[in-house]
Amino acid sequence: MSIEEQYRTRAKELLSGGAVKMVIGYGKGSTSDRRRPLFISSTDEVDRLVLDDACIQNLSGYLVSEGLLSDEKRVAVFLRPEGIRAINILAAESQLDAEQIVIFGFDVIGTEVKALKGIHVEEFSDVINSIKKGAPEAKEEELFEKIEKMSPQERFSFWQEEFAKCIKCYACRQACPMCYCRRCIVDSNQPQWVNTSSHTLGNFEWNIVRAFHLSGRCVECGNCDRACPVNIPLRLINHRMAEEVLGAFDHFAGMSKTQEPVLASFKKDDSETFIL
Amino acid sequence: MTKILFSDKLDNCVERWKSAGLTVIGPVQRANISTYAAVEHAAELDLGLILTDRSIKDLFFPQSEPMLRYTIKKESIDTDECLPPSGPRIIFGARPCDSSGMAIDDPLFGWDYKDEYWFQRRNESVIVTIACTKADDFCMCTSLKMAPDSSKGSDVLLRPLAGGKGWVVEEVTDRGREAFKTITDILQESSDTAAPLAVVEKKFDLDSCVTWLQNPENFESRFWKEISMRCIGCASCTFLCPTCHCFDIQDEGDTYTGIRRKNWDSCSFALFTMHTSGHNPRSTQSARWRQRIMHKFNYFPGKFSVNSCSGCGRCSRQCPVDMGITETLQEISKLSQ
Structure with a gap:
């Protein structure tokens, strides 16, 4: 069968x-x-x-x-x-x-x-x-490797061009299982924390806020990337952040139902003196 | 004998139009997406696409548009109105569904208030449409009583010749005739005939759908919930749609100075109808999807005698969960039998 x-x-x-x-x-x-x-x-x-x-x-x-x-x-x-x-x-x-x-x-x-x-x-x-x-040895796609080799300025230009395409349809957010907030920060307008316009600043704000919010939470299912109607390679940002979190905190998102959220928990013996 | 524009002469046309002061815009591939953009040479144009990912709407109704700059002073408010960049342009290589979409939206933008942002751009643009010889599974112009060679909204309609050598020229409006006067000597008389048009299968019976939608009993039908259960509530369908025209006006800045902008908005969003009290008259995704369909095929035609859909199929083509107008109207077609 x-x-x-x-x-x-x-x-x-x-x-x-x-x-x-x-x-x-x-x-x-x-x-x-x-x-x-x-x-x-x-x-x-x-x-x-x-x-x-x-x-x-x-x-x-x-x-x-x-x-x-x-x-x-x-x-x-x-x-x-x-x-x-x-x-x-x-x-x-x-x-x-x-x-x-x-x-x-x-x-x-x-x-x-x-x-x-x-x-x-x-x-x-x-x-x-x-x-x-x-995960650490998994072969990464060519585009990811290419971006990794870029200078910060080149990388910034790359993402600037990609984010310029963003139309703020929020398909990435809506397709994401981790974006369950009943009211997303971008929909909050008293005060308006994030610009609603899909201009350069607004698009950067949105995509960077989302990348940070998903750090240590994203499971890299690719829903956002496939949903994006303007083909922004969102998977690459999330993958990069997942790598960071794995390297810095040995945290792999979704190991168990009791796993503490990496950016919402702290240890008394943390080497950092400040909590972001 | 018909007037022909041969493909290898297109670059001469681009040069000619540019010297006449026109910005030449057309379908291009940029950063892994197809869209309309200004070009310097004909070689930059991608005229082989069935349809660009982004619609032609972007050129007339951009996603974010500055309306005015303001400064709030003690006794007064200074405002400085922003108007769209002015200048004549020629859009070469639009598809009939995109061009007709602009004509569909004209009465909306000129109804109780004449939207100068829209009409300035409309009046300064010549749209040269190329009839379709290819279609994909999502094209549905024929279901909307249009065709791969509809000239609605076009100033010039070009019919591709067999073998891709060029196009048969059909001037539709005076504006189109005017723009093509600059290239009269480039056009050639020929007995070449146009290639067969794309075959676009009829997917639903529009009239029976409209009748079903107009029946008040169907407003609360279970159908709406069932058809939209998988809708995730993004605005991909509305933002890629050539005829969706909703916008929101936002002030960006600090307490004293800022800029007022007109930004795309979508009936798919919960926030779209959220009241300040917290009450939302369209509190579920099914109510929002119903609104989109009702608006396009019931309310809009009720007011402007034309459906707010040109059959491009982008809503279905790009939907992350494989929904869209086609499926919904196909199902309504079945229900109304």
Whole structure:
């Protein structure tokens, strides 16, 4: 039986027994290479679920949709390892109760879909550990290496050109499972902390604020990067910040549901005399 | 015999237009995105694209526009009005859906208040549209009762010749005729005929959708919630849309001095309708998506007798969660049968 069939069967069992109220997975998209988020709450619809190498989007953000989990019922969700890490962070940041989440874990190696064993987030710690171990040596993409070799001025020009394209549609924010704030700082207008205009200053403010806010929290699922309609390589910023945090604090985001947020915790014996 | 503009003469045209004082703008690839920008030479133009990622709207209604500079003094407020940079321009190589989008928005910007930012740019621009011989899965002009060779909103319509050697010239407006007078001697008479147009499959029945939308009973239909459940509430669809025209006016600066700007805004955002009390009449994403569809196919045509959609398909093409007007209207088509 293929993983897709296995997971359909499991979804049917969970829904019919009332163990979960909804399964969030993937369905066919508008073209043959597209998959779209699918919300299934009846067993009749289970066969619409698709699982293949085109299932890329990290679906964990839907779990913190207003009101979804407030009835304390369980919800099942298809997640890659990055998505599972996101669940840990959301739980650590008190955005959801991990007990309510039933995981249909999978990974894609090349074009092959592999099932990940487990149901609850704790059961995936080995998978996450092995990703953390591989992180420092993981081959980085060419563009990243190119930017690393640039002088600060060249790098600034590179990002200036990229951010000039930003239209402040906030697709990056909306696609991000970590951007769950009910009211984002840029939407706060009394006072207006961040310029709403998508001019040079406004675009820098937005993208830099977001990069810092995601440092130590981003799981590099790529949702923001794929959502960006003007093709700003946002993944590169987040990857750079994740590297910094890993190097400085040995912190790999989303290891467990009790992991302390790196930029929101401190130790008495910290070598720094000042907390940013 | 028809008038032909051969591709290898395009650079001469660009030179000619530039000497006549026109800024030449067209589709280009810049920093990993296709958009419209000013060019110096024809070689910079990318005329093979089905459609640019960014719409032509940017040239008439930019994402952020200064309106005035102000200084608040003890007894008075000094203001210094900002108007868009002035100067004639020719936009070469727009697609019919983009050009018609501008014509769709004309009545809106000229309705109760004549938006001088919009009309100054409109009056100073010549739009030369190239009919489409290629389309992708998301193109839907025919569903909107338009065509790959619609001349609406265009000053000149060019029909590509087979083999990409050039274009058959059809002057549509006096402004277009005027701009092409400068290149009369570059154009050639020829018996070459235009290549077949792109085949754009009709995806939904617009009339039945509109009837469904106009029925007040459907306003509270469960359909809205189901269709928009995966909507993440970004403004990608509205900002890339050639006809979406909502904006917000913001003052940027300190207490005494600053600049008033007109910035794009989107009905997708929760903040769009948020009251100061905290109450939000469109409190859910489904209500916001319904508004977008209702506006385009019910309210806007009710006021201006034209749908606020030209069928470019960018909303579906670029949606991070594979939604869009096409799918919604296809589903409404099914419901109304």
